[in-house]
Amino acid sequence: MSEVSARTGRRWRVSRRGFLIGAGVAGSGLALGIFYGIPEARLAIARSLDNSAAPGRVEAPPDVWFEISPADRITLYLPKVEMGQGVHTALAQIAAEELEVEWGQLGVVQASTARGLRDRTGTASSNTVSSLFIPLREAAATLREMLRAEAARRWGLELHQAVAMDGVIFRSDRPSERLTYSQVVEGATDWEVPEDAPQLKPVREFRYIGRSMARLDLPDKLTGRAVYGFDVRVPGMVYGAVARPPRLNSRLKRAAVGRAAEQPGVVSVVAEEAFAGIVATSRKEAYDALEGLELEWEEGGGVDQADIIRLTTVQDGKGVVIQREGRPAAALRRGRIVEAEYRTPMAAHAHLEPQAAMVDVRPDKVVAQVATQSPDAMRDALAELLGRPKERVEVTATYLGGGFGRKLVVESALEAARLSAASGRPVHVGWNRTEEFRHGSFRPPTHHVLRASLGAGGAIQAMEHQLASGDVAFSLLPAVAAVVMGADFGAWRGATIPYQIPHRRARSQRVELPVSTTWWRGLGLLANTFAIESFMDELAVESGEEPLTFRLNHLGEDELSERIRRALIVAAEASGWGERPSEGRARGLACCIDVNTVVAQVAEVSLEPRGRVRVHRMTAAVDPGLVINPDGVRAQTQGAIVMGLSSTFLERVMIRDGRVEAGNFDRYPLFTMAETPEIDVHLTGTGSEPYGVGEPPIGPVAAAVANALFALTGERFRELPLVLEG
């Protein structure tokens, strides 16, 4: 048998043996699943998909699958997690489209790892919809074709005479004669998978894709029924708390139980090398009893903010070249040279649900419910920690109260596992806000050096972007990746120069910091776009050109340039770019390309008394290719802009004497409703393929604001957060 990319949409060459199906199994009349992932999407049908099936019985359980119940309810099992980005709904739309069912028939269930979930990438990098768009449609279409074929066989008709619509197959010659999908399933014993790839609908025939279908998860969320990681409760569950180091890098040298075991409510005490924690009948008792432990910590280095900044500094000419066109080195020695430096600080993810997990380590298996963006990696990590085979560890992702990259790694699950192993009870560990701030992982700090050469007439002849960043993606990869790649590709998001400039170069340098940094919404995108798009504005001023025209002048004729041009023009026009803003206000423009999505934004700002900046309006044009759910794209854009503004004006994680200064929101405030501007979103996407939407719109925010402030004050702001003097 051979595997065929389900992405290509061409003929499947998978042998029939690969497509065994379990039909008529209680609770799931017919099931059809697909594999997808890196490097190739695979298509297969799992056999025997009833809930009780031991993992071993399903030889190759699928990643995503459908089940049709006898009541004609169709369940779509997904490995991708719902953290507010609306992906469960978007994926349901994609499936319903090809399956030809009524919207109300389809439900989405988060699949546990024991059901064969193999989502290597986790829910991250805005790739959920784009990576599943074709595989999911092909699977849904295949299932529909199988149902049609079976109905046709039963009626003794040709396939084309059996028409699928709204969860029913009817006869084209006698439309009143019809079978619901479950009726087709019920009578069937033998299923065949069509050898030919099913025809996928053309864009113009879509009826769910492209419509603002209401989010499937909201009814439960608005009534308090939805279960998040912090909400998990199982019989016999107790609570865990873990001893935390006084400084970022002080390790536990020696731990003894001390008086901890005698404290009220304590179930068990763990005092091991490098790990100490309490299990108690309530959270408060667990945290209170930590005081009773006898712990000896290493001093740990007294890192300060100045050290972080010193370490995060571009070394001229060092690092990995990630873009090179023309002969930048030579070109940057000619013409009028302009240079500028930019900085962004460490920042906290500040998802409002602190990380949390319930883990039950039993003699024969391990069961975990975790607010994780990567259940698959979580399962592996738990198996390794506990020395159990992976098949005996079952992780189910809950809803996430925000993730933003931070919940790709959920330390609290590993902590709960250790405490559960020690106590023999299911243990819940939910970090408090101070643990999130003081013992977490942050968006890395960055430093950017930009250099350009302007030719006669103000055209950019050459441009270079040198970036130094703390780790983003490396934090989750084996150490060998850092050695092989030399610089962190996560930091590169948005780091290349998108304009058509004859000589271009971008370089990325890895900075090793004494503070843990990680994945963040858009990874390096906000920082890199802040630098590049602020610099473009500086160059426009240098060459005496209006910023929009200057950007348009540096776009090419290719398709991507065309999309950028359209987004820039739409955002500019909608913001009233051509007209003078009202007295005391100014506008700034910025754009970016990320995961193939194009975003342009215009910020309109004014100064208030006491040097406060007021953002009145953000106008965004977003081109994410084919739009699955317009309201969802708008929501993601609005949210990303608010998060971006929070970064632009407020957020900075400060380190003093080896500690994170802020321990809660009193020292690390977030953007509020009172500060939030009017946000106007325009979708300029076209085409037949969707790209990502969760992250790209955060890119241009800071640059658009900084450019507007320059237009207003004549002062250039090259560091985040933007702080006005005086």
Next chain:
Amino acid sequence: MEISINGDTYLVDSDPSELLVWVLRDELGLTGTKYGCGIGLCGSCTVHVDGVATRACITPLVAVADKEVRTVEGLAETEGGLHPVQQAFLEFQVPQCSWCMSGQMMTAAAFLSRNPDPSDEEITEAMTRNYCRCGCYARIKVAIARAAQLTRELP
């Protein structure tokens, strides 16, 4: 100690100093009330105590003795129904992750009961101490205006 929540009386043996948010969530399983900061700043834990929006993370159990507590689970008047605020939040597809939303809705419902016809500025003033990390502020604002309208239209 006896406490009244959503019209039901619960007998809890927690320490009277225990914070209401944990009694609700961990003792009683009413996990619709969320925890976000523990210091009264984010608003995720907002419940009603005798109709007043109150942050459960800084409210000891003893403070709600003899009072009527209402949580998001009991926000709707009828079983299975929706409060006008919930209805409006659904209509405008307000939540993203929704971790903050119980607190947003409880704050909004208490506010609207005092001010049934608020201006935009009054809504902002009432809501600006509730964080939403997902950035749903614009939708929260319009949904509250809509909820006010729905409430006024009630028979």
